[in-house]
Amino acid sequence: MATDVRTKTTDGVAVLTLSNPERRNALNIELSRKLADAVRAATADDAVGAIVVTGEDPAFCAGGDLSELATADPETLHTVYAGFIAVAECPLPTIAAVNGAAVGAGLNLALACDLRLAGPRARFESRFLQLGLHPGGGYTWMVQRVLGPQGAAALTLFGEVVDAAEAERIGLVHRVADDVVGAAVELAARAAAAPRDLVRTTKSTLRLTSAMATQAEAVEVEVRAQAESVRSPEFRDRLAKLQASISRSGR
Secondary structure (H helix, E strand, O other), X not given: OOOEEEEEEEOOEEEEEEEOHHHXXXXXXXXXXXXXXXXXXXXXXXXXXXXXXXXXXXXXXXXXXXXXXXXXXXXXXXXXXXXXXXXXXXXXOEEEEEOOEEXXXXXXXXXXXXXXXXXXXXXXXXXXXXXXXXXXXXXXXXXXHHHHHHHHXXXXXXXXXXXXXXXXXXXXXXXXXXXXXHHHHHHHHHHHOOOHHHHHHHHHHHHHHHOOOOHHHHXXXXXXXXXXXXXXXHHHHHHHHHHHHHXXXXX
């Protein structure tokens, strides 16, 4: 069966579905390249305001292709990383709809998204050390930012395998949903409904201020961006509609 990344756009949300069914969507070089291409195409499409990443059932992504990793040098590894790094660097909001196992590189892909939702069958496992493999692709940085040092150690050093309910409890996912792709699209559509440039700027600001030590530093970044948004036609139009709505309701 063909290895592919299928794209379907609904309500301004591009749903990217990894499809490598014979290998449970293992992220080989071909699939990683196609994922990076799909992310770039969605980002370049003015009709897309947010991205959801999922896998063809029953898996999300079962890791990297071990036959490729067995002979990989640093240059080859960068090509394997390309897909989830494209997701991590995407300027649009991204959600991982984790419908099944997210293992190794699949866990990297989930962590690369801004938000993770889990389906009932979701399972999260690093498995790097169990395979005698050092983590790669920025995994150690991502997992510590999401789970902190102790949670990262449990998943990485001690090989803890986390199901959907436990992932929600420890904050690895935002919530669990029976229809995880539907829930992700519904959530992503809220971001897609906002002015596209404003969403991109706000995501950039979130990343920038997350590394700042004080609120005062964040205020100086935000004040310039907010002042610019006040002068935008989108803000004036939405404000006028809100004021008209309030006037009609008598409140």
